[in-house]
Amino acid sequence: MTEPGFGLYVHWPFCLKKCPYCDFNSHVRDSIDQTRWREALLKELDHYAALTQGRPVTSIFFGGGTPSLMAPKTTAAVIDRAARNWSLAPGIEITLEANPTSVEAGRFAGFRAAGVNRVSLGIQSLDDAALKFLGRAHSADEARAAIELAARSFDRYSFDLIYARPGQSLEAWAAELEAALVLAGDHLSVYQLTIEAGTAFHTAHARGDFALPDDDLAGALYELTQARLAEAGLAAYEISNHARPGQASRHNLTYWRYGDYVGAGPGAHGRLTLDGVKHATRQKKAPESWLAAVEANGHGTEETLALSPEQRGEEMLMMGLRLAEGIPRRRFRAELGVEPEALLAPVGLARLIEGGFVTLDADRLAATTEGRQRLNAVLAMLLG
Numbered sequence: 001m002t003e004p005g006f007g008l009y010v011h012w013p014f015c016l017k018k019c020p021y022c023d024f025n026s027h028v029r030d031s032i033d034q035t036r037w038r039e040a041l042l043k044e045l046d047h048y049a050a051l052t053q054g055r056p057v058t059s060i061f062f063g064g065g066t067p068s069l070m071a072p073k074t075t076a077a078v079i080d081r082a083a084r085n086w087s088l089a090p091g092i093e094i095t096l097e098a099n100p101t102s103v104e105a106g107r108f109a110g111f112r113a114a115g116v117n118r119v120s121l122g123i124q125s126l127d128d129a130a131l132k133f134l135g136r137a138h139s140a141d142e143a144r145a146a147i148e149l150a151a152r153s154f155d156r157y158s159f160d161l162i163y164a165r166p167g168q169s170l171e172a173w174a175a176e177l178e179a180a181l182v183l184a185g186d187h188l189s190v191y192q193l194t195i196e197a198g199t200a201f202h203t204a205h206a207r208g209d210f211a212l213p214d215d216d217l218a219g220a221l222y223e224l225t226q227a228r229l230a231e232a233g234l235a236a237y238e239i240s241n242h243a244r245p246g247q248a249s250r251h252n253l254t255y256w257r258y259g260d261y262v263g264a265g266p267g268a269h270g271r272l273t274l275d276g277v278k279h280a281t282r283q284k285k286a287p288e289s290w291l292a293a294v295e296a297n298g299h300g301t302e303e304t305l306a307l308s309p310e311q312r313g314e315e316m317l318m319m320g321l322r323l324a325e326g327i328p329r330r331r332f333r334a335e336l337g338v339e340p341e342a343l344l345a346p347v348g349l350a351r352l353i354e355g356g357f358v359t360l361d362a363d364r365l366a367a368t369t370e371g372r373q374r375l376n377a378v379l380a381m382l383l384g
């Protein structure tokens with residue numbers, strides 16, 4: 001399938017503790033009223049269903065925060081409401097992000113019974129010292145046990161790893177990748193550690209508590225990752241995502257193929273074509289403000305913005321060039337009514353093609369592996 005699909009993203013904003021590198025909309029609370037949260041999520045789904053009726057949902061993604069801390073009853077209620085409000089496409093992918101603590105793994109059967117058929121585990125490392133540095137609440141043994149349980153419990157599973165950590169050598173990362181490959185199913189997400197503003201790591205890094213690998217080593221770590229995973233049959237289909245053929249995350253493909261998706265829950269973003277115009281939607285970010293708004297108005301939408309052709313072109317490029325498959329010409333025509341040449345800076349495009357960073361043929365525009373490694377620079381040149 002190469003069409004973007006129509007996705008539903010549901011954000012659960014709570015975590016047991018805040019990881020020092022994390023800039024997601026995640027919060028720690030002493031107690032959560034699951035019933036109130038469930039009712040509010042269902043209300044917001046009703047609101048968006050009224051705007052987007054008649055479209056079959058091709059994927060549902062429970063992200064966070066830590067949605068494996070959600071009561072399975074809530075997960076089941078959201079899936080049931082999605083089926084009632086829209087319809088569920090045959091073979092729908094329903095993913096839940098989970099952390100590998102024993103408490104959450106203990107709920108896998110409940111999530112499975114609710115209808116979840118894919119789990120994405122935040123493993124991050126298979127090394128106890130690295131897990132400690134990353135501030136994770138689980139051990140490497142717990143991570144292995146959770147992966148094995150996920151493999152037995154769900155049709156499909158994936159896990160995340162973070163590399164380019166302080167002091168990590170090529171040899172050490174190669175060994176960790178081998179250990180991961182023993183446990184891997186059909187999908188792996190492998191991210192370079194980045195320092196985001198507003199995180200505890202940002203302060204610690206600025207203070208000089210640790211240093212990241214320099215650009216040369218980071219580049220070598222990226223290349224090693226690409227080569228080893230491709231050799232193992234898990235080629236990159238996106239900058240940080242690897243899968244066997246046909247096993248890419250369909251929900252994330254909807255984002256990258258610039259399809260429409262509903263974003264429900266605190267801070268969730270959506271892209272919806274309403275009356276023929278693509279809109280960006282954004283929900284209130286603070287959990288309590290979102291909850292109060294939904295209870296008062298039926299939704300927690302902070303902003304609904306009609307996107308200009310320039311904004312759509314830019315977003316489509318930013319998303320689509322992350323993918324190895326690139327962007328088909330027909331998507332440029334359908335979304336913007338033009339061929340890619342009309343959108344791109346001619347000099348920048350020519351230089352990127354000549355340098356081996358971008359390809360453009362009769363069928364599609366794509367960034368090469370080298371181009372995807374430097375995507376921000378590539379985009380700056382393409383957009384002039």
Ligand code: SF4
Nearest residue numbers: 015018019022026065
């Ligand atoms: S568990 Fe995930 S979402 Fe929560 S703080 Fe850690 S990295 Fe962020």
